[in-house]
Every structure is written in C-alpha cells, then in structure tokens.
Amino acid sequence: MTQLGTVPIGSFSIAFQANLGYNFLGCGRKSALILCDRDRYIRFNCEICPFHLSKGLAVPLSSYADERDFCFYAEVMLLEIGFIGAGKVGKALGLYFERHGLKIAGYYSKTAKSAQEAALLTASTKFASIRDIADSSSIIFIAVPDQVLEIIDCEAVALINDHSISKEKTWIHVSGAHPSDILTGLKSAGCAVGSVHPLQSFGEPSNSAEQLEKVWFTIEGTEKAVQAAQTILDQTGGKYSLIEAENKPLYHTGACVISNFLVTLLESGIQLFAAAGMQREDIMPAIEPLIKTTLSNVREKGTIEALTGPIVRGDFNTINDHLQALAAQLPCELDLYKSMALKTVRMLENKRLTPEQAAKIVQILEETSHAG
Known part of the structure; x- marks a missing residue:
C-alpha cells in the first residue's frame, strides 16, 4: 500500500493511502480510502479535490456534517466496538477484532463476572449498563441468545427515547437465524442496524478467535451498518458475502x-x-x-x-x-x-x-x- 500524504483535519492527522481499487474521488472522479493515524480506525467516503489535497487544504472535521463543499465531503465512521453479551461468541469476536488492531470499548453482560472476563481477555472495560456501553462505543455488537434480541432492542430504544443515548450508534447482532430487522425498534428510531454471522461453531474463546481467521461471514442490514461490518472485516481480512434480510432464515437452514x-x-x-x-x-x-x-x-x-x-x-x-x-x-x-x-x-x-x-x-x- 502506498502512502500519498497527510492532511490535517481538525485535531486529526489523516493518512491518505491507496492501492489497486483505491484512488482519489472528487473533482477527478476517483476514489479514496483514508485511515486515521491514531488508535481509532476511520473510514471515509470522500469527494476531495486532488489539487486542494496537494496544497494540504481541508475543511475542519467538526464542519463535515454541515458543509458539503464541492471539493470536499467526508462521512466519518469511528470504529470503537462494544459488546452486549460476553459468552463464547462475544468473547471470541472481541478477541478476533482486538488481535487485528480494532479498538474494543468493552462488554456489558447480565452477569458481571462474564463481562469482566471478556474485558480482561480483550484489554477493554466492563460496563454496568446498556447506556454505558453505548456511550463508549460507535458500534455495538449484540452477542446474546436469539430469544433475548427483542429484549435488548426494547431496552435500547427506551434509552434513545429518553435521550440517554444517541440514535447515531450502529447496532449489529450476530444471530444466524434472524435478520437485522428483528431490531425493529432501533431501526424505527433511525439507528443503523445489521447482522454479521460467522459460519462457525464456538467453543473456548481463544481457539475460536483463531478459527475465525479462516471462516466465512455473512452480512446484511441498513447501508451504514453493512458499511461498518465491511470496514471491520476488511481490517481483519475476513471473507464475507452480502445477503438479503428476507433470505436469513434460509441461510440459517443451510x-x-x-x-x-x-x-x-x-x-x-x-x-x-x-x-x-x-x-x-x-x-x-x-x-x-x-x-x-x-x-x-x-x-x-x-x-x-x-x-x-x-x-x-x-x-x-x-x-x-x-x-x-x-x-x-x-x-x-x-x-x-x-x-x-x-x-x-x-x-x-x-x-x-x-x-x-x-x-x-x-x-x-x-x-x-x-x-x-
């Protein structure tokens, strides 16, 4: 991968990198992949003028939501991952992500012991509530038994309606049997929702995390959630297929x-x-x-x-x-x-x-x- 240069955007220093399939998009109608050089991974969908880039000019990060200049537009996704559920699947996925340099915020679980174990395993934090884990995460993976998904959905929506947490969070469950729209309340509230299912049986977390290096994932959901899942798996090198929500039960049957x-x-x-x-x-x-x-x-x-x-x-x-x-x-x-x-x-x-x-x-x- 060739580094093309660095542009200051607000308090961030953004490294522009490109390889085959990743060039600049904007006035020259090309595409760009941008990674933050700090401890958070940032993926940008960009329109940027190569001339302005060469001059080191860019609008402040704080203004990206309000100013969509002809030569620069960036939609920023900060990947700080939290987990609701600290069983075999949650621990293995967190360890798998952490081993590939992704930032794990921590875990919330109905049992404090399992959340603490998962936090120690992934060098992250144990959280005491859904509100706390959501406040500290941009993406929340829900790794709970299928019958608990609707309960988590209801509790999270109540917090959003109470303005305790932002609706800008991305929520992804890992059930193989259910599509993302089982999180119907979160979706109706305007949140990005998705599902990511690893085609694997889970056992001891460390061994399962190692096995995840070889397994296939399936992804479906809203556009932002799918993009988040793709960004994460692109970082880990995981292979995946995109499927439609209505085909999720058939996929799980397979x-x-x-x-x-x-x-x-x-x-x-x-x-x-x-x-x-x-x-x-x-x-x-x-x-x-x-x-x-x-x-x-x-x-x-x-x-x-x-x-x-x-x-x-x-x-x-x-x-x-x-x-x-x-x-x-x-x-x-x-x-x-x-x-x-x-x-x-x-x-x-x-x-x-x-x-x-x-x-x-x-x-x-x-x-x-x-x-x-």
Missing part, C-alpha cells in the same frame, strides 16, 4: 443442515446457500472450515454431545421458521430437512431432550406441509 445434522449431503447445503444469495463459487471455501470443526467435535465428544443447534436446545420457534422458509422458497429440500430433524430428535430423546420436548418437535415437523 448452516444447520451442514453443521447440525452431520450426515447430510453437501449438495443440499450448497443449494440452500445459493438460494440465500451466496455466489456458488464462494460456497465451498465458506463451508470447509465449518465441516472441519464439526468433524473435530464429533471425534472429541461423540455424536450426541457434539450436536448443537435449535433441536438440542428445544428451540421450537426457530425450527418452525426453518420449515416455513423451506415450504415457501425451496420446497424440494423440505422432506430432507424433516427426515434429518426427526432422526436427530430420536438420537437425543431421553439423553439431551426430554420426552416432552421431543414430542413437541415431532408435532411441528408433522404439521408442516409443502404448502407451508
């Missing part, structure tokens, strides 16, 4: 076929990912690390203990979402899903599923038809 059922045909999973919007040539590189992790878990724990996902959790709502998505969008895969799910239930009954949970899941499977 992940469950490959990761949870274990004995499925790879082609079935490939077709599901393709239907969800991924390029076919990207699919095998995306799923190879997931296959290796699953096989490793089977070798270490055996098939019963290696299983994860909605069936082993007795997560009736997500199972039903999968079935409805298949019936409506890819009915040719519905029978395979149902047969593998039924087999999985039988494997787990009286071991990790109670008889009542098993019976409920069987009922959901039997009630779903090709017509949905």
Whole structure:
C-alpha cells in the first residue's frame, strides 16, 4: 500500500493511502480510502479535490456534517466496538477484532463476572449498563441468545427515547437465524442496524478467535451498518458475502443442515446457500472450515454431545421458521430437512431432550406441509 500524504483535519492527522481499487474521488472522479493515524480506525467516503489535497487544504472535521463543499465531503465512521453479551461468541469476536488492531470499548453482560472476563481477555472495560456501553462505543455488537434480541432492542430504544443515548450508534447482532430487522425498534428510531454471522461453531474463546481467521461471514442490514461490518472485516481480512434480510432464515437452514445434522449431503447445503444469495463459487471455501470443526467435535465428544443447534436446545420457534422458509422458497429440500430433524430428535430423546420436548418437535415437523 502506498502512502500519498497527510492532511490535517481538525485535531486529526489523516493518512491518505491507496492501492489497486483505491484512488482519489472528487473533482477527478476517483476514489479514496483514508485511515486515521491514531488508535481509532476511520473510514471515509470522500469527494476531495486532488489539487486542494496537494496544497494540504481541508475543511475542519467538526464542519463535515454541515458543509458539503464541492471539493470536499467526508462521512466519518469511528470504529470503537462494544459488546452486549460476553459468552463464547462475544468473547471470541472481541478477541478476533482486538488481535487485528480494532479498538474494543468493552462488554456489558447480565452477569458481571462474564463481562469482566471478556474485558480482561480483550484489554477493554466492563460496563454496568446498556447506556454505558453505548456511550463508549460507535458500534455495538449484540452477542446474546436469539430469544433475548427483542429484549435488548426494547431496552435500547427506551434509552434513545429518553435521550440517554444517541440514535447515531450502529447496532449489529450476530444471530444466524434472524435478520437485522428483528431490531425493529432501533431501526424505527433511525439507528443503523445489521447482522454479521460467522459460519462457525464456538467453543473456548481463544481457539475460536483463531478459527475465525479462516471462516466465512455473512452480512446484511441498513447501508451504514453493512458499511461498518465491511470496514471491520476488511481490517481483519475476513471473507464475507452480502445477503438479503428476507433470505436469513434460509441461510440459517443451510448452516444447520451442514453443521447440525452431520450426515447430510453437501449438495443440499450448497443449494440452500445459493438460494440465500451466496455466489456458488464462494460456497465451498465458506463451508470447509465449518465441516472441519464439526468433524473435530464429533471425534472429541461423540455424536450426541457434539450436536448443537435449535433441536438440542428445544428451540421450537426457530425450527418452525426453518420449515416455513423451506415450504415457501425451496420446497424440494423440505422432506430432507424433516427426515434429518426427526432422526436427530430420536438420537437425543431421553439423553439431551426430554420426552416432552421431543414430542413437541415431532408435532411441528408433522404439521408442516409443502404448502407451508
């Protein structure tokens, strides 16, 4: 990467850097990538005059929102990342980001102990409330169980309505099953919302963070949230695909076929990912690390203990979402899903599923038809 020069903007010193695909945009109609030379990463969408740049002229950073001069316009995104949720996923993602030089503000969790552990792991801070973590972060990753997402959404919106936190924050959840608009309150309040899902099973945080170096991510959401996610993954070198929100349940179905059922045909999973919007040539590189992790878990724990996902959790709502998505969008895969799910239930009954949970899941499977 070639450094082209430095321009003072307010109290910041901005290093202009370029490589193939990154040139200057403005009067010369070229593009620019700008990185701050301090401890925060800044990505600019810029229109800038190369002549003015060569003279070292730029408007103050404080005026960018009000003054959109013909020769200079910058939209600034300060990447200081906070986490709500300090479980396996939150810790691993935070450690992964921190290892690549991204600034981790810290963690808020319902248990202070887990937040403290995550903060120590990532050299960051333990926060006592959603308000505190939002105040100290520009981007908030929500790494909580799926059923808690709507609760976090409601609590955050109440703080925004009370003017306790700014609506300018970006909120990103990491659920594979749900699209970004499950954060309906935040989206309605004008916040940027998105989802980033790593195609990986999670275990011990340090090992999982190392595995994240090889895994594939999917991104969807509002424009600002997608841009934030892309900026973060561009910094870490993570590979990703962009998908549509309405395809999120179908995408998650594909992940469950490959990761949870274990004995499925790879082609079935490939077709599901393709239907969800991924390029076919990207699919095998995306799923190879997931296959290796699953096989490793089977070798270490055996098939019963290696299983994860909605069936082993007795997560009736997500199972039903999968079935409805298949019936409506890819009915040719519905029978395979149902047969593998039924087999999985039988494997787990009286071991990790109670008889009542098993019976409920069987009922959901039997009630779903090709017509949905």
